[in-house]
Amino acid sequence: MKKILDQKRRSYPLLKLSLKMKISMLFMFLVLFTMQANSTYAQRTKITLDLNNVTVERLIDEIESQTDFHFVYQIKEVDLNRIVSIQAKKELVPSVLERIFRNTRTTHNVVDKQIFLKERVTKANTLNPKVQPIPIKIQRVVTGLVMDKDGTPLPGANVVEKGTTNGVTADFDGNFSIEVANENVTLVVSYIGYATKEEPVNGQSNLSIILEESAAGLDEVVVVGFGTQKKLNLTGAVSSIDSEDLQNRPITSASQALQGMQGVYINQVGGQPGNDAATIRVRGVGTLNDNNPLILVNGIEFSINDLNPNDIESITVLKDAASAAIYGSRAANGVVLVTTKKGSQKSEISYSTSVGIQEVISLPRVVRDPIKWMELYSQAQLNFGTSENSLVFPQSLIDEYRTGMQTDPFTYPNNDWYDIMFDPAFIQEHNLRFTGGSDKTSFSLSLGLLDQNGVLRSTDSERYTANLNINSIMNKNVTIGGTFNFSYKNRNEPVVGISEAMQMIFKAQSYHPTKLEDGNYGMNFFDIPGHRRFRNPLALTDEGDSDIRSLKLFLNTFAEINLPFDIKYKINLGFTSDAQRSKIFTPQIVLYDAKTKEPTQIQAGGNPFVTFNGQERGVDQRDDESQNWTIFNTLNWNRSFSDDTDLSILLGNSYEKFDRSYFTASNEGYLSNNLYELNAGSTNPVVSGTSTESSLISYFGRANYVLDSKYLFEANFRYDGSSRFAEGNKWGFFPSVSAGWRLNEEDFLKDVEWLGQLKLRTSWGQLGNERIGLFRYLDLIAPGQDYIFGGSINPGTAVLVDNDDEISWETTTISNFGLDATFLGGKLSSSIEYFDKTTEDVLRPVGIPSQVGSLGGPIRNIGTIENKGVELALGHRNVLGDFRYDVSGNITYITNKVVNLNGEIILDDFSSDGRGPFNITEEGKPINQFYLYQADGLFQSQEEIDSHASQGADTKPGYIRFKDLDNNGVIDQNDRMADGNTIPKYTYSFNIKLAYKNLSLNTFWQGVGDVQTYNKHVSGVPFWFGTSLPEGYANDSWTPDNRDASFPIITRYQDTQNTLYRDSDYWLLDASYLRLKNIQLTYDFKPELLSKIGLNKLSIFCNAQNLLTFTSLKDFDPETELLGNDFFNYPSTKIYTLGFNLSF
Amino acid sequence: MKKIIYISIILCGLIVSSSCSKDQLNLEPADQSNVETFWSSEVNAASALTGCYEPLLGPYRGEGSWLLKLEDITPNSFEIDDGSGASSIARGDNNPTLPLINSRYSITYEGIGRTNTLLANIDLVPMDEALKKRFKAEARFLRAFYYHNLIEYFGGVPLILDPPNNNTQGQLPRNTKAEVLEVIYTDLNAAAADLPISYPSTDKGRITKGAALALKARTALYNENWTEALLASQAIIDLNIYDLFPDYRGLFLLENEGNPEVIFDIQFQFPEVTNNYHELFQQGNVFKGLYDAYLMTDGEPITTSTLFDPGNPNANRDPRLSQTLITIGSMFNGELVTGDELFADLTGFAFKKYTYYVDDVKRTPPQPNQSEINPIVIRYAEILLTIAEAENELNGPTERAYEAINMVRNRISVDMPDVTPGLSKEEFRNILRLERRVEFAGEGLYYKDITRWRTAETVMNADGLDKDGNVIEKRSFNASRDYLWPLPDRDILLNSNLEQNPGY
DSSP: OOOOSOOOOSOOGGGGSOHHHHHHHHHHHHHHHHSOOOOHHHHHOEEEEEEEEEEHHHHHHHHHHHSSOEEEOOGGGSOTTOEEEEEEEEEEHHHHHHHHHTTSSEEEEEETTEEEEEEOSSSOOSSOTTSOOOOOOOOEEEEEEEEETTSOBOTTOEEEETTSSOEEEOOTTSEEEEEESSTTOEEEEEOTTBOOEEEEOTTOSEEEEEEOBOGGGTTOEEEETTEEEEGGGOOSOEEEEEHHHHTTOOOSSGGGGGTTOTTEEEEOOOOOTTOOOOEEEESSOOOSSOOOOEEEETTEEOOGGGSOGGGEEEEEEEOSHHHHGGGGGGOTTOEEEEEEOOOBSSOEEEEEEEEEEEEEOOOOOBOOOHHHHHHHHHHHHHHHTOOGGGOSSOHHHHHHHHHHHHHOTTTSOOOOHHHHHBOOEEEEEEEEEEEEEOSSEEEEEEEEEEEEEOSBTTOEEEEEEEEEEEEEEEETTEEEEEEEEEEEEEEEOOTTOHHHHHHHHHHOOTTSOSBOTTSSBEEOSSOOTTOOOOOOHHHHHHSSEEEEEEEEEEEEEEEEEEETTTEEEEEEEEEEEEEEEEEEEEOOOOOEETTTOOBOSSSGGGOTTHHHHTSSSEEEEEEEEEEEEEEEEEEEEEEEEETTEEEEEEEEEEEEEEEEEEEEEEEEOOSSTTOOSGGGOOEEEEEEEEEEEEEEEEEEEEEEEEETTTEEEEEEEEEEEETTSOTTSSEEEEEEEEEEEEGGGSHHHHTOTTEEEEEEEEEEEEEEEOOSOTTTTSOEEBSOOOEEETTEEEOOOBOOBOOOTTOOOEEEEEEEEEEEEEEGGGTEEEEEEEEEEEEESOEEEOOOOTTTTTOBOOEEEOOEEEEEEEEEEEEEEEEETTEEEEEEEEEEEEEEEEEESTTOOEEEOOSSSOOSOOEEEOTTSOSSEEEEEOEEEEOOSHHHHHHSOBOOTTOOTTSEEEOOTTOSSBOOGGGEEEEOOSSOSEEEEEEEEEEETTEEEEEEEEEEESOEEEOOSBTTBTTTTSOOOBHHHHHHBOBTTBTTOSBOOOOOHHHHTTTTTSSBGGGEEEOOEEEEEEEEEEEEOOHHHHHHTTOSEEEEEEEEEEEEEEESOOSSOSSSOTTTSSOOSOOOEEEEEEEEEEEO | OHHHHHHHHHHHHHHHHHHSOGGGGOOOOSSSEEHHHHTTOHHHHHHHHHHHHGGGTGGGSGGGOHHHHHHTTSTTBOOSSOSSSHHHHHTTOOOTTOHHHHHHHHHHHHHHHHHHHHHHHGGGSOOOHHHHHHHHHHHHHHHHHHHHHHHHHHSSOOOOOSOOOHHHHTTOOOOOHHHHHHHHHHHHHHHHHHSOSOOOGGGTTSOOHHHHHHHHHHHHHHTTOHHHHHHHHHHHHHHOOOOOOSOTTGGGSGGGTTOTTEEEEOOOBTTTBOBOHHHHTTSSOBOHHHHHHSOBTTSOOTTTOTTOOTTSTTTTBOTHHHHHEEETTSEETTEEOOSOSGGGGTTSEEEOTTSSOOSSSOOOOOOTTOBOOOOEEEEHHHHHHHHHHHHHHHHSSOHHHHHHHHHHHTOTTTOOOOOOSSOOHHHHHHHHHHHHHHHTTTTTOHHHHHHHTTOHHHHTTSOEEOTTSOEEEOOOOOTTTTTSOOOOHHHHHHOTTOOOOTTO
């Protein structure tokens, strides 16, 4: 795009705003300029000047400093270097101006406090003979309308007569009027984000000009560290989305909005209201520590999930070291920059709302029929070798139950616990926004409400948000502004927590009673070994109270000041505060035997809650608080050497301080379930709490150089000092360099018609990761190792962890190569990136043998992890009459490999069964694989068992045969190996947007590939200690008559957990999926219609989230916690919503 | 004027930034002590010693109570849900990942590490020398106790006597059991020499001279050092402060905690440190084998005694039966046990020991996990039976051996007839072994007994039965492997010099 309006004017606070805003402001001025000015200020402000032989520029400065006047002009149109002398004494400003510009090529016009300087178009410039006056022969006025393909006017679009500097901007309604030299000129029409169009006038006097959105948004401006950058000039790897992409989607936590961004893996585990933030992984898993990216909201560290998604203007993810190095020690996992919506001068009120329904996507398929369940339970016992006499369910009991079900459903229930515990749930959202202001000050005020019930009983959440953004140009040298964000959330969930509640729902069987006839909670009348404590899920969710309230405040203010020598100084002060209070009231609930009506004797007191919180009826309250302080200063210098060459330099420093504290208290001895404040209890009060602080001091800088618009160079550095490391290891230096080559600007490609943009990029840089526990470099003696002497507790202390004072940053080095190209006038766009991200000195806890005092292992800089990947994006858009379509997609392929662990093997147990190592990380393999025996089919006969390596005393036909990897004749621990991928190798997404006239249908698809998970708990194995039986065992388990079964012979898990149910790849599950994440149908009413009823915009939409999922994982939603191995997280949900948004 | 304002804003910014001096990066925790300055006061030394006691609690706490879990790997009882892996061991599926194996190995080394740290640093502390001596003696007992708990299950283990240091200790191989034993004896001798016979009431629960001697007697007995066992036992008797508690059931009741029979018990106290014994012991996991093992009041087994009535098998039994087990047809917690109770669904027998209930009065139970009863690790009856066993092994069934065993049988509430005089060494040995099984049923001692006697390969290759003779658990014991437990998987992987026990 050829620059028509020269943006390289002298330093001017106005111009610090984004390009869109600049243009709209300029447009405002021009509109005012053309209108009759009412110069009241001008008519009363008098000025005294005594200047000799100064430049016009200096004179303008002087006037601006003495008065509130602002000059608005284009450099080309004003000869700033002209030397003038002027003396004035209490003279009106217009009169002074008249004296200065008389007989020049410049005219002036005063509109309120604005002074517009413009080139005289009707007269030859007599003072500067070098400038050829444009011969004006015939004056023609051409009017027209600029709009996009949807017919939406594009206010502020630039319309310039080709080959001249004669130009205007379109008004609010996209209308323009321009005087042109003749009827055959060509108009060049441009607008940010749209492809520039040349429109021959051809004698017409009224034109309708439709601009196409430009491909891949190369003209866009993206937010980068401490500033913005034209996408065209980017040399790093950056993904971004803006608010339009997210519009109307039921995004309940803002982290979900990142799904579909190239190179970013988003996994949202479950749809619990108020607790459904997604994990964000940028370009793989690079460390064994915290892999979360650094998230900055308007430059201040803050949780993205504490923002109302509707307040977000744009999200940028800095993926490579070139773009992220300016954030140094915390940037190794990528940086997410969130910008909140700003105000505008246009007074507008907008309101959007949606209502909807959520429902559970999938639940484990288990045997529901109680009789069938009991019969299969007996079969399992018999298969294991239990005698007929010792069956838990003798035939007499089964018969009794079968008969009883007909007559007495309270004693012999047949409950569908899924039906009881899960219900479709309501969700509604309301957002109200006010924007407005003047030419100097603009504001945006928004209010939001999200009210969400949960699909699981007793779960819900409400969130109230408010966001105020103010920007004000104080005078030509000072701009100030600030963002204040408030978010209050109230979440309720079962007292026992989600995980426990879900586990108990999966454990509950159809024979478990809900309530008995008398309304009391029931208990099954027979005993099941291993599951002797039925914790009635209905009681667990309905009784007691777990109330979590959090209040988050975000405050960020800045001032930007113009200093001499074109230097801009910016100071930013940020403060965030997070206060969360969670209060749990554990009630006392008695379960009554369904038959005898006796309170259950399994637990004294019959309190099913006791074993969870380890306490009686009582209150547990916890207050968490954190405050972050941020201050940063930047100096920015910008110099254009020519139209196509400029240099900018940024230097800055920052100080950040993080304070955290918590306080907990609990009390017991409550007299009833209706008293639940701390001071209503009387026994066993316990208090605890602590606070920590950490800080970070940084110096950083950046230089950008654009040569001839073709060659792009950038260098960044950051020097960070952290309190997390010992003296001598506190400071780290993080550099980066990058370069780009815009091939399409080269002469040999300039004339290739079908080629739009073509840019090669490469970058290299280093980043750090300091996110480990505090004080891991100090040897510390911990309290709390107490013992009883003389009947009272004595404080004890001990060293618990072996710390290492040598630790320092992890260092991540990223090399990135990218190629961006657009073709066919932007109809086709593509981008490909290759990256090599290697993290060295990975900080991780080192397991040490128990013989070293059973200390927790130290955190050490050990290991190297490598993520290599390719990202590919393709897009195509076109317009066919009234029909428009836009298809785009991206795919990321990442290989994760642990290169070096100093020969060690990391064993973990992320499962909840505590049966030793289940997860393994070893050299040459991806992080966190499963540690599994290798299955080799099922044993078909005793002979096979006898001839195979020994697998344990009670191995029987129908059991899984494991491979004897070390050939020692025994299946032992050494026959396990790393297996299964818990990090997807592929993540991909695509958008299909279809529109016909005012109707549009957008679909967003997203998926992951080559990833596995494992279910080794309830609903994954048969009768986990007397609980559920996966359906597959009923239909297709091994018997002598069904030797080709997909499940082994049915046994009780508790009998065979060390034989048949050793962790093996037999049970590895494919967790890849493709999902229709969102489908949205929108109707936009025509602006012409709306204006009649005073509206600017009205659209109605309906929307479905997670509507379709294609996966082989049937029992659970595949978008889940893959390492967990128990799947007790909140179920994922489908959400259907309906809503509208309007503005006026 | 405006310029002054801008300049002040800039200055403010710079001042705020520069006040972020590098001191801001030097922060210290306020809830933990720095090792450098810790060993400077008596109070700190006392807290470190308390920290050495603390690992005693782990194995006796929660569901994994050692008393019961070890019992569950004997013919006496079984683990209902195999939560700790006790049932796996009993069924012959012992393996290096079982929680029971892991927890015993790691928690004992945790105690060893803490005692080593204390012993290495306490000389830095300016404090009363006599007290310092006692602190050291307490720590040495604890170290010996922790090592004892290792070698008796795993065999030789890495012998570490310095404060934990991964660089020097992480890759040490196993020492022989004899090498570790020698240190245990040395520690116990030193501890016994410096420990007081008793403490003022505010220090109840600390290690006494008697405990050190008793552990020495047990260690010697387990390792067939009969002479040492006898000497140490005699030394305890000579302290003249211990005696059998007359009421056998009452010995294990909360109200009689710390009675004269108790030599070493672990301290529990509501609400800070509690266990779940009240729940765990009455679960109903006792096999018929134990029930049948109790003699008749005439001193004869049920198979030969004329007093045995199959229709009323509870009658005329060794009184310890009804004081140890809940059985159908007997009284418990003020009610007649009818068989409708939940425990009866399993084997029909449950432990009464360590519950809060007595037979004929109804009592209010504690909440689950809020039992505060102290588990007894060593009591005087064990010393007497140690004398009987060691004497018999060393010199045959001497008068002293008879006297010791009969004292146990003659406890007021037990009152079993004396052992028939004139038995052969072999006959006496069998009587004694049964006496130990019955006297200590449910106290976790029998597992070590059947392994050191090498009878496990016989008694653990028999299935566990319920009251009607149905097989509840199929048992298997591999004599070439199962006398030692495997070292935990994790440790074998982390320390390549650790050699696994044979067969695992």
